[in-house]
Amino acid sequence: MSSKEAQLDLDTEISDLQSGEIQRVGAKEILGVVNSIIEGMNRDIPSIDVSVREYLEGLASFIQSTKHEILDLRPDEISDEHLPAVSVELDAIVDATEQATNSIMEAAEQIGEGGDTVGGEMAEKLVTATTQIYEACSFQDITGQRISKVVGALREIEAKIDDLLGAFGETDDVARAARRKEREKEREEKRQDAVADGELLEGP
Amino acid sequence: MAVDKNMPILIVDDYKTMLRIIRNLLKQLGFDNVEEATDGTAALQKLRESEFKLVISDWNMEPMTGIELLREVRADENLKKLPFIIVTAESKTKNVVIAKEAGVSNYIVKPFNAATLKSKLVGVIGEF
Incomplete structure (x- = not known):
């Protein structure tokens, strides 16, 4: 040249x-x-x-x-293994607390119905107690929303690490996109497994 | 004028547990005539089909958010005066301003208790 x-x-x-x-x-x-x-x-x-x-x-x-x-430093391990595993665990927390909250609410509703039949001072006490249970249950909605934000932040970090890999070595964009898709698939499978495990815990 | 505790109320939240909590708290306050919708679009349809006296809606929903629902309600000639309370986990001033500008009647920050719900209701529909 x-x-x-x-x-x-x-x-x-x-x-x-x-x-x-x-x-x-x-x-x-x-x-x-x-x-x-x-x-x-x-x-x-x-x-x-x-x-x-x-x-x-x-x-x-x-x-x-x-x-x-x-x-x-193997940043691919962070985005391929660690972060997806954390997301799945957080999703499982949301599912589990939702199931538990529904069980608590169901019990509180039954207590409330019982209160309707007893009347008097006891009925008032039961109404106060069940109201406190309903109020306390709203923690689950907040927990779910906050955890969803954390999961969103983790996905952002995953994307940034992918970009870092692209800039410092791994040049195959197609391979990276395929790996990202594979991670999404694995995450969904793990989430389904976690839901199935939760259902099994409830018994036959 | 006394508040009619049998007034039809529409509660809107994409989160079924939260719908259940609000329904139960309203029941404790004596309001039993409650219908539910799980997003803004379904809520708007219900509001156009039946007559409600109050809406209590979550903000953060898909596909139509609570604030979008509120704007639709205020733009609708038949619904524009409907009392509308928005419920949200965001307590930032910016959000309150957005809700105010959209024409919200009152604003509840989660988590809330029965006393808070009652005071907000009183502010919108009057003493009960």
Whole structure:
């Protein structure tokens, strides 16, 4: 490649980055630009200040080693295993507390009906007690809403880790999308299992 | 004028447990004529088909939220004066302002107790 062609390549890479046509600027793209600059210097300006060349080589090496360090942390495990497992557990908490709340309410309604038949002071006491039970049961609605927000935040984190994987190594968008879909499927299966387990606990 | 405790009330929530809680609390307060809807669209249909004297609706529902239901009600010539109480877990001022601007009659923050529900009802329909 002539120095003119190399310069054109470098200009194209830089203008692509600046134009925003590349939606996610990852380590690969930055490394490409740095390497192109180093190649250009080696070819065209052999007498360039050594310290500048060393600096750029150091930068390329730093990007490369950071990429490896991040991938060594196995962020894919966090998004593939840990976060989905936490989401399923939180969903199970919502389901279980909902079932328990309904059982408590059913019992309170029966006590209330009993109160209608006894009359007098006892009836008043029963009304007060059942009202307190109904009030306390509203915790479940709040719990459900708050936990749903936490699950939503976890999914956001999952998506960010996927983006990080894309920027620092895993370049196959199709593979990542397929894995995300697979995770959703597994999550739904685990959720169904948790519901089935809950039903089994209630007996035949 | 005394409040008619047999007045038809529509309660709206996508969460069946919450519907049950509100229904029971209303019953304890003496209001027994209660119908339920699980989202804004179903509620709007019921409001157009039958005559209700009060709506108590959750905010956070799909596909039509409580605030969207309120706006539909206020835009409907036949329903626009219907007392409408909104129930929500969000106590942020921003939400109260949105509800006020949409024409809400009163606002209940979850979790609430029977005394709170009673005081909000009194504020909307009068002493009972």
